[in-house]
Amino acid sequence: MPLKYPVVPHFYYNSLIEKYSFGPKHPLKPERVDRTLRLLNAIAPVEVIDVPSATREDALRCHDEDYIDAIQSFSETWEGEDALTDDQQLIRHEFGLYGDNPPFRGMYEASLGYLGATVAAANAVKDGANLAFAITGGLHHAQRRLASGFCIFDDPAIACDILLDRFDRVAYVDIDVHAGDGVQWIHYDNPRVLTCSIHEEGKTLYPGTCWPEETGTEFSSLNVPIQAHTTGDVWLDAFRQGILPGLEKYQPQAIVLQLGTDTHHLDPLGHINSTAQEWLAAVTDIKALGLPIVATGGGGYNLTTVPRMWVAAILTLANIPFQNEIPEHLQQPLGAKTIFDDALPEPRNTGRPYAESVISWLKTNHHPNIRP
Ligand SMILES: [Zn+2]
Structure with missing residues (x-):
């Protein structure tokens, strides 16, 4: 008998993500994924594929050996800051293992865990799948030898590298409110990866970089910063005029999509004041390019918005139609009645002049220089 609904394909997960925590105040909470799966399963069945952790070799694709060694060493021996020698303090600071990214016991295994799901998704697309998900991934701030912004291993950068085993040109598209700086710096000198990020500008939000002038080798780094309080209508226009023309010019053969x-x-x-539907319109635009996609998660810290936005994106990418109404038994637990937002943030059209100045700069100085 045919299934009532198509199953969401290639949905990869590694349960060690539940151990990936920098402490009780850490905002990347596992409930984000639990709630997403509850809502998803109430609309379309998803076969979650539990995959092995990534290997050290996977991490070595985009990270230096001494950085990985330091992660492993602190992960095995961490007993708190007071127990560190002076040398260990130096190493810790060299690799960014403080502030938002303090070491914790089991950090190495948990990091290889979340990386495993993204590696499996990237390998699926490398092997011919058209679409694969790693919704626990998208940790886009880690650099080659620097932990940053809650990120240890840069799984989207590694996904791009895996896709390069098969494709000549890969694009990374990042719609998180924070800039995809780690992915940008890791691939900055590699013209085979076009990194694209639309984000709140660095004057008001971490990480403070990813300006339009950071163009990468052969213009393979494309940044669209927008101002704090910009509304979703302007955000979407900036995405369509800033990112899409660059993608069309570059002609990538596959995409890694970060769904912050x-x-x-x-x-x-x-x-940034976007709605679920304005954000989803950017996802729909990427899908319309008709390319193979590795879709990762990313940021998102409001538990009433993350599940419905991720579910909308997953179903849209998988071509599974859905209703706006959230099933009744989940409305109270998820704190929302509908997938999309009823009320639009007011006033509309906020942040337009700044966005237009960025677009104008890109049209003159960047888009014309992008080469396939
Ligand atoms: Zn973010």
Whole structure:
């Protein structure tokens, strides 16, 4: 008998993500994924494929050996800051293992765990799948030898590298409210990866970089910063005029898509006022390019918005139609009645002049220089 609904394909997960925590205040909470799966399963069945952890070789694709060694060493021996020798303090600071990214016991295994799901998704697309998900991934701030912004291993950068085993040109598209700086710096000198990021500008939000002038080798780094309090209508226009023409010019053969949901106006970390539907329109545009996609998660820290935005993106990418209404038994637990937002943040059209100046700069100085 045919299934009532198509199953969401290639959905990869590694349960060690539940051990990936920098402490009780750490905002990347596992509930984000639990709630997403509950909502997803109530609309379309998803076969979650539990995959092995990534290997050291996978991490070595985009990270230096001494960085990986330091992660492993602190992971095995960490007993708190007071127990460190002076040498260990130096190493810790060299690799960014403080502030938002303090070491914790089991950090190495947990990091290889979340990386495993993204590696499996990237390998699926490398092997011919048209679409694969690693919704626990998208940790886009880690650099080659620097932990940053809650990120240890840069799984989207590694996904791009895996796709290069098969494709000549890969694009990375990042719609998180924070800039995809780690992916940019890791691939900055590699013209076979076009990194694209639309984000709140660095004057008001971490990480403070990814300006339009950071163009990468052969213009393979494309940045669209927008101002705090910009509304989703302007955000979407900036995406369509800033990112899409670059992608069309570059003609990638596959895409790694980072689905950060923290552009939503209810998100506690970012200051962009988009709605679920405006954000989803960018996802729909990427799908319309008709290319193989590795879709990762990303930021998003409001538990009433992340599940519905991720579910909308997953179903849209998988071509599974859905209703706006959230099934009744989940409305109270998820704190929302509908997938999309009823009320639009007011006033509309906020942040337009700044966005237009960025687009104008890109049209003159960047898009014309992008080469396939
Ligand atoms: Zn973010």
